Amino acid sequence: MKKNNSNENYFAINLKYLRQKNNMEQLELANLLGRKSSSSVSEWEKGKYTPKAGVLNDIAKIFSIPLSKLMNENLSEQSITILDKINQISSELDEPRQKVVLDTASSQLEEQEKxxxxxxxxxxxxxxxxxxxxxxxxxxxxxxxxxxxxxxxxxxxxxxxxxxxxxxxxxxxxxxxx
Incomplete structure (x- = not known):
C-alpha cells in the first residue's frame, strides 16, 4: 500500500459510497479482495492509503464501474449511468459475448425506430x-x-x-x- 497525499481523495469517498450503496460490510469487501480482515478497507475509506493498481482494478470490477471514475470523480454526487455499466461489463466479456451485446443493442434500436x-x-x-x-x-x-x-x-x-x-x-x- 502507498501513502495517499492527494487533497482530492475521490477513491476513499467512492469506496465507502459504493460499499454502502451495495449494502456491503467492510469485511465482506475485504473477503472479496482476498483479505482476512477489514482493516485495509477501513484505512482506504479514511483516505490514509490507496491500494495497489491490481486491487484498484478488482474493486472497480466488483462495483462494475470504470477505474477512472472510481479514482477521479465523486460518485456520491452523481449516478453511474446505465451506459457506463453496459460499457464496463461488456468490456470484460470475451469477443463472442460482446457481439451478443452488440446484436441485442442493435435489435433494440431497430425496434425503437420502428x-x-x-x-x-x-x-x-x-x-x-x-x-x-x-x-x-x-x-x-x-x-x-x-x-x-x-x-x-x-x-x-x-x-x-x-x-x-x-x-x-x-x-x-x-x-x-x-
Whole structure:
C-alpha cells in the first residue's frame, strides 16, 4: 500500500459510497479482495492509503464501474449511468459475448425506430358538414362515424348516438330551427 497525499481523495469517498450503496460490510469487501480482515478497507475509506493498481482494478470490477471514475470523480454526487455499466461489463466479456451485446443493442434500436415510425399522425381536422346548408341525417351519421375521441380511439356506438343527438340540437339552435 502507498501513502495517499492527494487533497482530492475521490477513491476513499467512492469506496465507502459504493460499499454502502451495495449494502456491503467492510469485511465482506475485504473477503472479496482476498483479505482476512477489514482493516485495509477501513484505512482506504479514511483516505490514509490507496491500494495497489491490481486491487484498484478488482474493486472497480466488483462495483462494475470504470477505474477512472472510481479514482477521479465523486460518485456520491452523481449516478453511474446505465451506459457506463453496459460499457464496463461488456468490456470484460470475451469477443463472442460482446457481439451478443452488440446484436441485442442493435435489435433494440431497430425496434425503437420502428415503433417511432409506426406512430400515426394526428388526423387533420375537417368540417363535419356545410353549416350553411340543411343538415341531413346522412351527413350527421357520416360525421359521427368518422369521429374519434381526443386520444384517437374510435367512439363507441353509445358515444356516437350521444354526439349525433348533441350535434343535431346544436345545429338546429344555431340555425333557428330548434
Amino acid at each position: 415503433a417511432k415510425r409506426a406512430v400515426k399522425p394526428k388526423p387533420k381536422v375537417t368540417p363535419l358538414f356545410d353549416i350553411n346548408s340543411p343538415l341531413t341525417d346522412e351527413e350527421l351519421q357520416e360525421a359521427v362515424d368518422e369521429a374519434v375521441a381526443f386520444d384517437g380511439v374510435p367512439l363507441t356506438d353509445r358515444e356516437k348516438e350521444l354526439y349525433k343527438h348533441l350535434l343535431r340540437e346544436t345545429w338546429e339552435e344555431d340555425h333557428g330551427r330548434g
